[in-house]
Amino acid sequence: MVKPKKKATAQEKLAKDRLRKKEKYAEIKKDPEKYRLEKEKERKKYLLRKEKKKILSIAEMTDRQKREQRRRWRKNSRKYLNKLKEQKKIERVLLENSPPTSENEEIAHIADPDPLMEIEKTPKTVNSKATQSIQVNSSGTRKLRYRSMKVISNLKKEINKLKRDKDMLRRTNKKRARNAESKK
Structure with missing residues (x-):
């Protein structure tokens, strides 16, 4: 059947x-x-x-349409950047977990290496006195990285605070403008 x-x-x-x-x-x-x-x-x-x-071009749109369009752009760009990030992660994992094609070949890292990590990887004993003064021990490198990360996080916090203040001022100015128009 x-x-x-x-x-x-x-x-x-x-x-x-x-x-x-x-x-x-x-x-x-x-x-x-x-x-x-x-x-x-x-x-x-x-x-x-x-x-x-x-x-419509963005110049021809109403304020509401502009806000909606910009929201869509932000969403799409976020989605695209996340997609790229995921691809890089996958490539990095594949490169790290795949066996080298020859014994002498080293696996190149796809992600940008941390410049401070390069200092840690350098040998601690160097024959030439000129290069010895340039060498930094690993604890000094960690301290330097910690301080720089702390500074960066403080600056990011300050930026976010300033953005919030700017948004609040913009909102209050809009309210004042509406009140002034309604009084006329």
């Missing part, structure tokens, strides 16, 4: 649609002429939507 076909859900249909569009676009991208025509078509669509005022 033949099994009855189950109907695809909306999500499955959307997934198939996305996949089909992706394949079609990849096919178009291979041929430079088709790709150029596709880009022209997209540009015309964009200009038409812009003429009909469906797409």
Whole structure:
């Protein structure tokens, strides 16, 4: 007996649609002429939507629309930066856990190394007297790092406090402006 076909859900249909569009676009991208025509078509669509005022520049938007758009931009940029951070983490883990291709090869770190860590890694005994004066012991390095991190955190706190003060002043100025307008 033949099994009855189950109907695809909306999500499955959307997934198939996305996949089909992706394949079609990849096919178009291979041929430079088709790709150029596709880009022209997209540009015309964009200009038409812009003429009909469906797409507005930030200068043409109302205050409410500006706030919403900027919120979307912040959200999208946060999402993008988190995605990049995750990719770097994954790459770092893969590099650290993968065996070297040769015995002499050292694994390069993807993340920016801490410059203070480089000082700790340097050998403590050096033959030349000129380089000995430059060497810093590890406890001195830790103290230096601790102090710099403390300064940085204090400065960040101060920046946040100033931002809050600025926002409060902006809000009070808006209230005063509204009150002045309502009195007129």
